[in-house]
Amino acid sequence: MEKIKIHGARLHNLKNISLIIPKGQMVVITGISGSGKSSLAFDILFEEGKNQYLRSIGILAGLNNEDKFDIIEGIGPTVAVRQSTIRQSNPRSTVGTKTRILNQLALMFTSEGKTLDGYKKNLSPSYYLYTTAEGMCISCQGRGFYYDINLEQLIPNRTITLAEVYVGLNVTAGFLRILKKKYGMYFNTSFWMLPEDIRDEVVYGTYENGKQSYCLERVLRNAYEKGEDVEEVYRKKLCPDCHGERISEEPKEVFLYGKRIGELAQMTLTGLYDYLNEVPEEGLSQFGKNIVKDIRQHLKQLIQFRLGHLTLYREMSSLSGGEVQRIFLYLQLESRLNSLIYIFDEPMAGLHPSEKPSVIQAVKKLKDIGNTVIVVEHDKELIGQADHIIEIGPKAGTEGGTVVYQGDYQGYMKADTLLSKYLFEKSIMPQRERRTDIFDKNNCIVLKGANTFYLKHITVTFPLHAMVGIAGLSGSGKSSLIEETLLKRLASAKKYGHGSGIEGEERIGGFVKISQEPIGKNACSTPVSYIGIWDKIREVFANQPEARIRDMDAGYFSFHSKGACTDCGGSGFERIFLTSDFSVDKTCQTCNGKRFQEQSLSVKYKGKTISDVLEMSITQAVHFFANQASIVKPLCILEQMGMGYLTLGQPTSSLSGGEAQRVKLAKELGKQHGSNMLYVLDEPTTGLSLYDTALLLKILDKLVSNGNSVIIIEHNIAVLKSCDYIIELGPEGGDKGGKVIANGTPEQLIVNPNSKTGRYLI
Known part of the structure; x- marks a missing residue:
């Protein structure tokens, strides 16, 4: 069948829509945040594609579509590449293992490697891999580093009891009871005894x-990985035995033209490519020549996908969503499979404008070899290359869920949809009144001698009480400069009253880091629990007359405490494992997905149960709790950010990086920080349309107007144009980056010949 036909799709906020999607083409599904585009692409197309395949081989027989739609025809084997589901948490998974280039290098060393005295050792390929028992460094278990705890610093007082140690780490009262039961008489014993x-x-x-x-x-x-200041007691240290090379002593004695495999794996992909180009072929066997040629070809493609700044030992869990997607794109092109349906989730995320064309070409190539490529995206350049465009809207939540445009790019340019107006500048972005007096030596923070990772011992001045953009190619050092250097030095300075390599830290009242890290990894974490109002909502229900009569406290209105459905444990679904690591979820037949037991659902507030409240959107909840000021305040901030479409009970693990970041920002703005704070954001426009970006800019502008400072790592041109000042790193990524190549106002970058961003700011 040449078309995918969908009739009556009504999942989440989709309003019984019907549409036809052409196969064998590149199709872009777009729309503002919360419009329903992800529901259509992932929850309808991908899930049904997967389920139809599993039903066809008898695995999911008897499981229906749970009334998501009436009919879907023409669906085939479907592969989803979603940022929230392809993140790797396994620390042993690296770029080298994922791309299999590390295995090829191991073969190369087995075939061509020599000791310093010119002899070959008879080591099998497994000896050159940190993932095997034979190859890994025993001291660090193949990690290349270890975490060192300074117990003397953490617990300096010899009389501190185990209980007091846990209290000092802010362990919750409930967990303290569990630990007391576990350790018994030792709980009140001095830790050192x-x-x-x-x-x-x-x-x-x-x-x-x-x-x-x-x-x-x-x-x-956990605290370290969240960027908290624990480095006095907990530090990541290079393994003293393997010095970061991850492998044991025996394979470290084998060289390939002066380099050990651990040294090659720590080079950037660009550096490794250059090194292999210099390897003289006359000294290689035919087998070795073939491997080198193959590795070079793989590296060349990864570099074309703007991944040359990575190393083979770079952990997959540390990559951005865009970087992971580009690696996945590379792997799929390598497989040369056809007749599949690929669904991508913003593959342009995290890319500098100059890096986009090569990725667009790769997506188109995947289509050209015989696949259907469906992309959920806001990027104008990629939309311009689409064969077919679908916009879901017109707005978010209950105001979205319909098809407002379907057709080609020429027709989209003439359309009158909310998003197309922004894309084709019929609606303009909010114009900030940018500051012109930003360089006062008494109104800035100066970072000196920054040399983290690939930073080239640079000194950078950050104007305060302004919006400062940090730009540059992927891997140019933006995060190294801000998250790994500036924030850590600020934390140290605030803790000890002074800091090494930083000046002017006393000019801010404090700082808030708002990253894209997930704000919850399981279904129990929700937006309302994260922003701190879930306990207040449960107290409202516990104070209802019927709850008091039955002596029901707030625990009865928690789906992971007394109120949880006894059959599903409060998850709302039954998980069916098809293999040890692959499962599908089926709605719990006892609570019908409501998560709570019947007693908890018998209590109502304003005619609504606690389950009904969790199903409310933020916008609905603002009106419902209008007389509960402490509940409404943070909800109003989220609504102002354009996130009124989120439901209160939506698992935070399902949020995009941009959504998670805005929820974090709302939480911080709900606190009484006062003015003169420094807010640091890492690509907050990930997942945002230009319409949503406009709302975010208004929030950031208000922060600056109220006397705060904002530093924002971004590629989005609309955001960079609105900055008072831009600091651009480069000139390239990895070891070819780490320098300040341009700084100044957007107008100054436009005329700066060194800037790689300025030409896009016109």
């Missing part, structure tokens, strides 16, 4: 089925 085996368990935990128990190391590691 604990038996050695108990103390080791407290510090490092135990492992069961590969999972680490609750321990000090786990608490500190």
Whole structure:
């Protein structure tokens, strides 16, 4: 069949829509945040494509579509590439293992490697891989580093009890009770008087089925990875035995033209490509020549996908969503599969304007080899290359969910939809009154000698009480400069009253980091629990007359406490495992997905149950709780950011990076920070249309107008045009980046010949 036909799609906010999607083409589905485009692409097309395949082989027999639609015809095997689901949390998964280039290098060393005295050793390929028992460095288990806990610094007082240690780490009262039960008489014993085996368990935990128990190391590691200031007691240290090369001593004695495999794996992909180009072929066997040629070809393609700044040892969990998607795109092109339906989630995310053409060409190539490519995207350049465009709208939430445009690009240019007006400048972005007096030596923070990762010992001045943009190609050092250097030095300066390599930190009242890190990894975490109003909502229900009569406290209105459905444990679904690591979810037949037991659902507030409240959108909840000021305030901030479409009970794990960041921003704005704060944001426009970007800019402008400072890492040209000042890093990525190549106002970057961003600001 040459078309996908959908009739009566009505999942989430989709309003019983019907449409025809051509196959064998590149189709862009667009719309403002919350319009329903992801519901159509992922929850309808992908899920049904997957389920039809599984039903066809008898795995999902008996499971229906749960009334998501009437009919879908023409769907085929479907592959989804969604940022929130392809993130890797396994620390042993790296760019080298994912692309399999590391395995090819291991073959190369087995075939061509020599010791310093010119002899070959008879080591199998597994000896050159940190993922095998033979190859890994025993000291760091193949990680290349380890975390060192300074217990003397963490617990300096010899009389501090184990209970006091946990209290000092802000362990919740409920968890303290669990720990007290676990450690019994040791709970009130001095930490330094604990038996050695108990103390080791407290510090490092135990492992069961590969999972680490609750321990000090786990608490500190989580804090470290969130960017909290714990470096005085917990530091990531290079392994002293392998020096970051991850492999054992025996393979470290084998060289390929002066380099060990661990050294090659720590080079940038661009650097490794250049190195292999210099390897003289006359010294290689025919097998070696073939491997080198193959590796070079793979590296060349990855570099074309703007991934040359990565290394083979770079952990997949540390990559941005856009970088992960580009690696996935590379792998799919390598597979040369056809007749599939690919669904991508913003593959242009995290790309500098100059990097977009090569990725667009790769997406088009995937179509050209015989696949259907469906892309959820806001980017104008990619939309301009689409064969077919679908806009879902007109707005978000209950005001969205309909097809407002379907057709080609020429027709879209003439359309009168909310998003097309912004794309083709019929509606203009909000114009900030930019500051012109930003360079006062007494109104800035100066960072000196920044050399984190690939930064080239640079000194950078950040104007305060202004909106400062940080620009540059992928891997040019933006995050290294801001998150790994500026914020860590600020944290140290604020903690100790002074900081090394930083001046002017006393000129701000504090700082807030708002990153794209997930704000919850399971279905129990929701927007309302994260922003801190879930307890208040449950108290409202606990104070209702019927709840008081039945002696029901707030725990009865929690889906992971007393109120949880006994059959599904409050998840609302039954998980069916098809293999050890692949499962599908089926709505719980006892609670019908409501998560709560019947007693909890018998109590109502203004005619609504606690489950009804979780199904409300933020906009609906603002009106429903109008007389509850402490509940409404943070909800109003989210609504002002254009996020009124989110439901209160939506799992935070399902939010995009941009959505998660805006929820974090709303939480911070709901606090009484006062003025003169520094807000640092990392690509907050990820997942945002220009319409949503306009709303975000208004919020950021208000922050600056109220006396705060904003530093924003961004590629979005609309945002950079609105900045008072831009600092651009480059000139390239990885070891070819790390310098300040331009700084100044947007107008100054336009005329700066060194700037790679200025030409796009016109």
